[in-house]
Amino acid sequence: xxxxxxxxxxxxxxxxxxxxxxxxxxxxxxxxxxxxxxxxxxxxxxxxxxxxxxxxxxxxxxxxxxxxxxxxxxxxxxxxxxxxxxxxxxxxxxxxxxxxxxxxxxxxxxxxxxxxxxxxxxxxxxxxxxxxxxxxx
Numbered sequence: 562x563x564x565x566x567x568x569x570x571x572x573x574x575x576x577x578x579x580x581x582x583x584x585x586x587x588x589x590x591x592x593x594x595x596x597x598x599x600x601x602x603x604x605x606x607x608x609x610x611x612x613x614x615x616x617x618x619x620x621x622x623x624x625x626x627x628x629x630x631x632x633x634x635x636x637x638x639x640x641x642x643x644x645x646x647x648x649x650x651x652x653x654x655x656x657x658x659x660x661x662x663x664x665x666x667x668x669x670x671x672x673x674x675x676x677x678x679x680x681x682x683x684x685x686x687x688x689x690x691x692x693x694x695x696x697x698x
Contacts, residue, residue: 581673581674582670586667591663595636598637599636599652599656601617607651609642610647628650635653636659637656638653
């Protein structure tokens, strides 16, 4: 497999996984991009919008749109930072209450996707992903 074909396949796999997650979250009123933000905030606590962008490798405009949707849904709030440009993002009490439901849907989706993927292959993939991320960062 050429490098081009490998990366094309990885990109297609990523899109398929995102679509599967979107389908799992749709009944709960979320999309995968929103879940990513919620998960990071749940894990890291209140962080700046810039830090969210950097952590998730997302440009500022789509991140702003995602955060605005989450604010309208009542799941995140924006707090002023040191200057006018800096905004801290944090989960609301409503999001904290709903989080277990969302997490369960994501867990079930992941379990379904891994049904026919041997445990040894999952472990090898996790190891390769860790090595690759070290190289990229």
